[in-house]
Amino acid sequence: MKAKVLLTMLAILLVFSISANAYTISGNIDGAEWFGGITYIYAVSLDIMNPSFSIGLALLGAGPYLILDVSEGDYIIFAYQDRDGNLIPSVNDYIGYYGDGFPEVLTVTGNVSGLDILVEPLPLTTISGTLTCPAGYSGLTLVYAASDPYFEEITNFSIALTLDGNADYTLFVDPGEYYVMAHLDADFSFAPSSADPQFFWGAPNFPSVVDVTDMNAEGIDLPLIAPQDVEVTLEPVGAPIVIPASGGTFDYIVGGSNNQSEPANVQVWLDATLPDGSASPPLLGPVQMTLPVGFTSDRQRSQAIPSYAPAGQYSFNAHVGIYPVIVWNEASFDLEKSASGSDEIVSDWFSYGDELENWVRDWEGTGESVSVETYNLISVYPNPFNPTTSISYHLSAVSHVNISVYDVSGRLVAELIDGFRDAGSHEVTFDAVGLSSGIYLYKLTTDQHQSMGKMVLMK
Numbered sequence: 207m208k209a210k211v212l213l214t215m216l217a218i219l220l221v222f223s224i225s226a227n228a229y230t231i232s233g234n235i236d237g238a239e240w241f242g243g244i245t246y247i248y249a250v251s252l253d254i255m256n257p258s259f260s261i262g263l264a265l266l267g268a269g270p271y272l273i274l275d276v277s278e279g280d281y282i283i284f285a286y287q288d289r290d291g292n293l294i295p296s297v298n299d300y301i302g303y304y305g306d307g308f309p310e311v312l313t314v315t316g317n318v319s320g321l322d323i324l325v326e327p328l329p330l331t332t333i334s335g336t337l338t339c340p341a342g343y344s345g346l347t348l349v350y351a352a353s354d355p356y357f358e359e360i361t362n363f364s365i366a367l368t369l370d371g372n373a374d375y376t377l378f379v380d381p382g383e384y385y386v387m388a389h390l391d392a393d394f395s396f397a398p399s400s401a402d403p404q405f406f407w408g409a410p411n412f413p414s415v416v417d418v419t420d421m422n423a424e425g426i427d428l429p430l431i432a433p434q435d436v437e438v439t440l441e442p443v444g445a446p447i448v449i450p451a452s453g454g455t456f457d458y459i460v461g462g463s464n465n466q467s468e469p470a471n472v473q474v475w476l477d478a479t480l481p482d483g484s485a486s487p488p489l490l491g492p493v494q495m496t497l498p499v500g501f502t503s504d505r506q507r508s509q510a511i512p513s514y515a516p517a518g519q520y521s522f523n524a525h526v527g528i529y530p531v532i533v534w535n536e537a538s539f540d541l542e543k544s545a546s547g548s549d550e551i552v553s554d555w556f557s558y559g560d561e562l563e564n565w566v567r568d569w570e571g572t573g574e575s576v577s578v579e580t581y582n583l584i585s586v587y588p589n590p591f592n593p594t595t596s597i598s599y600h601l602s603a604v605s606h607v608n609i610s611v612y613d614v615s616g617r618l619v620a621e622l623i624d625g626f627r628d629a630g631s632h633e634v635t636f637d638a639v640g641l642s643s644g645i646y647l648y649k650l651t652t653d654q655h656q657s658m659g660k661m662v663l664m665k
Contacts, residue, residue, distance in 0.1 A: 231260075234269060234322045235285060236324045237324045238268040239267055243267055244288055245263070245267050245271065246263060247273055247285040247323065248284045249261075249262075249273050249281040250284060252279070252282065253280070260275055260276045267287050279313075280311050280394070282305075282309045282396075285301075286300065297328055308363060308396065329380045331379050332377065334374065336428075337373050340431075343370065343432075345390050345391045346391050347368060347390045349386070349428065350364075351384035355413040356531060361380075362377050384415070385414075385415065386416050387407070389404040409431070410471070410528050431528075435464075437462060437535050438526040439524075440460050443457035443506065446541070448544055451544060453510070453513035457507070460524055462474065463497075471496050472496075472497060475493070475529050476490040476523065476524050478520050478522050479520060481518025481519055487658065488529070492530075520541050586598075590662040590664040591661065595638075597633065601652060603629050604629055608624045609649070611649075611661075622635075641663060642665075643664055644663060648660075
């Protein structure tokens with residue numbers, strides 16, 4: 207869905223000086239009302255040391271526009287049809303920008319033509335709150351709503367009228383459910399980076415839903431967190447690593463350090479990038495840790511890859527930040543699976559001995575102060591079973607829960623739960639009547655985490 211947004215940036219633009227080069231940007235304005243008001247098109251420089259903007263007009267509202275005197279450099283292109291004649295963007299105006307769903311950076315090294323911009327009316331539902339940012343950072347602060355908790359599908363965004371990250375914000379959205387995040391874009395990349403102060407609604411837990419199905423949402427405050435000077439290391443034990451068709455295991459050394467002068471509250475998680483480029487769920491973590499000043503340690507672990515995993519090149523990855531989207535540091539190494547098999551030698555992804563408490567306890571054994579918060583604890587009893595078994599799990603907060611069971615080929619055989627559950631302990635029964643003996647995989651997905659494991663049906 208193409209984002210619709212009120213970019214009330216005029217207060218920033220007025221302090222910029224007009225540039226004076228001979229390049230032009232031209233194109234067409236679509237979506238505006240003919241004779242419904244002049245459409246103003248701004249090319250806003252992203253050079254914070256030499257800020258500038260250039261302006262063009264579509265006098266009839268729609269149709270051709272031309273921006274003159276644009277210097278070389280990077281720009282965002284913003285347009286609004288001034289339907290109420292007040293000379294500033296407002297809720298009554300039609301708004302648009304260059305980019306598909308999010309502003310794209312336009313690099314100008316000569317004349318640019320054919321740059322069409324669609325302007326649209328704003329939705330009427332709003333999400334609002336206050337942004338706060340640690341001192342010492344400068345740049346545009348972007349706030350955006352997404353339809354997914356990984357912020358891959360941005361639906362709406364706004365740019366705050368501030369250069370220090372402290373401001374009230376309003377997002378205009380259609381009725382529905384959203385995830386909300388903000389970052390001060392210190393490097394003008396229009397994407398969160400490890401150098402940007404960031405925060406998402408719900409942090410440090412998994413992103414929380416903002417529901418504006420029936421009414422506006424207020425008080426969705428976003429206190430941006432400064433980047434943490436922490437490091438995670440990840441090295442294979444032995445190389446190259448080649449996993450056979452029947453599955454197998456490999457050893458690795460994961461480590462971390464806190465390089466700043468104050469304790470670091472972080473999460474650590476490990477995952478894999480599959481041959482098709484998709485990411486696995488976390489194979490370990492996320493683990494909530496408080497790393498003291500001067501902390502540094504590493505541990506050797508083992509990771510299994512199942513037989514049904516596809517053949518090809520993998521990347522094994524470690525991340526430190528706030529799961530799933532804030533990453534302050536990461537490390538990885540490559541490995542290969544020679545073929546995809548059907549043998550049951552290794553039937554599930556897991557790290558040997560890597561229940562979260564045990565993994566952190568190993569770090570604590572060095573004398574460092576490390577704390578842990580586990581989001582979901584899950585157990586299956588009896589296991590092996592015939593023909594029923596109970597799956598127990600614990601939630602630290604109210605969450606949407608899905609528990610599904612698959613065979614070793616990845617086929618779904620049962621969906622046990624798909625709905626919201628309160629915080630606390632729960633139990634569900636898996637009835638395998640009608641299924642063949644063998645290994646089955648359960649997958650627990652909540653708003654905070656994913657867990658996978660195996661069950662053995664013995665008839």
